[in-house]
Amino acid sequence: MGVLSHLRVVEIGSSAGTSYCTRLFADFGADVQKVEPPAGDPLRHSAPFTPSGQSAWFAFLNFNKSSIIIDPKDPDAAIRLRTLIENCDILVDGRYVDPADCLSIDVAELRKQRPDLIYVEMSWFDRDGDYAGFVATDSTIRALGGLIKLVGPVEGPPLHAPDFQMGIIAGLWGFIAAMCSELTRIKGEVGRSWSLSIFESSLALTEYLMCEAFTRGDVMHRMGTNRFWPSFPTGIYETKKGYLGVTLHTPAQWRSFCDMLCLPELPDDPSLLLGEDRLHHMDKIDAHFVPRLKTQTAQDWFAEGLKRKIPIVPLPEIPDLLQDAEKKARGAIVPVAFAGENGLTVGSAQRLTLTPPRQGGKVPSPGEQQRLTNAQRHLPHTASTSPGPTDPDRLPLHGIRVIDFSMGWAGPLCTRTLADLGADVIKIEAIQYPDWFRGVDRRPAYVNGQMYEKTQRFCILNRNKRGITLDLKRPQGAALAKRLVAGADVVVDNYSVDVLTRLGLGYDVLKQLNRRLVMMSMSAFGMNSVHRDCRAYGSTLEQGSGLPAVIGSSNGPPAMSHTAFGDPVGGLNGCAAVLVALLHARNTGQGQFIDLAQIECMMPFAAPWITVQSAGGTAIRYGNRHPQFVPxxxxxxxxxxxxxxxxxxxxxxxxxxxxxxxxxxxxxxxxxxxxxxxxxxxxxxxxxxxxxxxxxxxxxxxxxxxxxxxxxxxxRLPIDLLNDPHLKSRAFLQTSERAFIGSHPQPSMPIREGVRPYAIRTAAPTLGQHNREILSELLGLSDPEIIELVNAGIIGEKMLSEKELARVSNLSSD
Structure with a gap:
């Protein structure tokens, strides 16, 4: 039985975002009723099409739903629609993208009659602001959001993918809003009402670059296909057979890659040590790399890279994904049936191990009601007492504690979203190994100048959290971490597979301390993958997802569309998965493990091509044109x-x-x-x-x-968004004060319960800022015990330099 099978969700209007939001509910067993006009949802007519003429995009967005046809001309249409909504738990509204002949509804009046109703409204720009009246498409939203101008050849035009991206991002945000509302509703509160701007949801992909531009200035420009600020190489290379995705950030990765290619002269050049330095020498480096990489196949290089812990990956074509037995076994590729035709599409990335999502399903024909075998009969809300009022100062995730072992972008975005929604997030770093988004430079000038406290990217991804340092490699540090977990609801990590297990902090150990614990691993390929040991960044995930194979011109190379696409996408999927598991834990007292493979989170962006190919068609590259819109x-x-x-x-x-x-x-x-x-x-x-x-x-x-x-x-460029008139009129960028960097902008969430966004409550923690507060107040340690931990290097407030780290490592080994 699906974990959400007690819910009935009604979807009105036509929007890829609302359709994907409700599909996520259907994945976990909810009864989703899709309201369509007699001609069907306009998305049924969206290219690309299978050989029999079925929309592959619609199929991906809508399997496991039911369809209800309501003709606005029918005399009983208004009564039918109102009755349907009155008997649902969640209403997801896409009419402000495309009304799809849906009747007018007084939502405010409905919510008076059903105060427990959860409402999510999506629109391109929301109803106020400078762009509120604009007409839009997925691609025009991405252009305004800074997601196109940095991609493609230097001379232009900028390169972009067809319209299969923003609906997925917006759908994830809508699902997050509705799920955190359900968590409050089961406690007896009224349902919450949300508005979601698709434009602002797109900025989850841009915010890092936008805020870096605040500090760095106008440093980001289009540098050529598969070249991206702030590091090099982060791109795609042709090999003897196939293409190879390469991402080199740390000095160790750079040295290992050059050693693998037998280029000993490059690592000795101090001007090439860091990725940002290498941006100034891209052509020089490529002159060495390009011919060497063509001497072996992509698979050969991948095998070598695994041995050396280098983040490289072969680029699959769409047929490769369809033949991947592992992806089928994990549910990343699932069967789908529609109108007498069978094919494959992309399944749920939220891999909950105790309450897994459905593996495939059927796309409803217009007006078709599906009787899904694992759904329980829906019982309308019949609380003995009316829902209590919602405290306007109490955020939806108030009372939930999260222990955050994550670093970089993906994991911290997941936990930041939970924190933004009210969770108490405790971020665990170490003075030996702080979050690498603080910087990977361990040279004395960087460390002594505390430059690791001045990185804007760290600050935007770790706001509203408390920070503690613990050396988890030492027994005392691991023991303190266990005590924190014992009183927590959620643990999140995005380390490589088995890192926490080797530290004695694996799920098998932690669940013995806390049976209601939800623990999520956000590895690149998944815990049981044959590629489980592959190192990866957000760029690696895009490279390995199949998406680059269908972007660009038919005679050009596979093309990436973002410097680290996989990171924010993985973070949002992780947040969605945690909320589903939390709801189950609240209802049953039973926690579970989430095996989130971030590469699977990227696959929905290639879903239409996967479905077309599976049904006997051919995946086509459109370049900057569109399968449906001309011009x-x-x-x-x-x-x-x-x-x-x-x-x-x-x-x-x-x-x-x-x-x-x-x-x-x-x-x-x-x-x-x-x-x-x-x-x-x-x-x-x-x-x-x-x-x-x-x-x-x-x-x-x-x-x-x-x-x-x-x-x-x-x-737009990311820097342009700092002064975007619409974002200013919407107060999207909030100002936060923090030690070391002072006043700086913070992007808001794109989901709102009122006119203004949720306020940024606290700035990102400095290293170890809350050591004493957490260790004394939560764990009851005395001042002498805390001082002893400082003296032993278990906790601290200053990052260790390379020399200090080597000295400590030698002492530990002795």
């Missing part, structure tokens, strides 16, 4: 490296665009009414659009296009 692309504007994304989604929008750019003949030409007819002259159309945009400033062009209700978005 669609990134066009140069007046000024240096100035671009705008334009997408025409229907006939009326095409008519308005043609008139705007001075082609009334196109607007009046009935033969160009449909996109496929326009595709025959797509190059001609693109040339005329390019001539029009080139004579205008990018923001001026966007203003004119949006005034004509044509979907358009300026291709």
């Amino acid at each position: 669609h692309g990134c066009f140069r504007c007046r000024g240096k490296d100035s671009w705008i994304m334009i997408a025409v989604t229907d006939t009326d929008m095409w008519h308005r665009l043609a008139l705007l750019i001075g082609r009334p003949d196109w607007a009046e030409d009935a033969s160009l009414k449909f996109a496929e007819a326009r595709r025959a002259i797509e190059e001609v159309i693109e040339r005329d659009i390019a001539a029009w945009t080139l004579s205008r400033d990018a923001d001026e062009a966007m203003s004119d296009l949006q005034a004509a209700k044509v979907a358009a978005g300026v291709a």
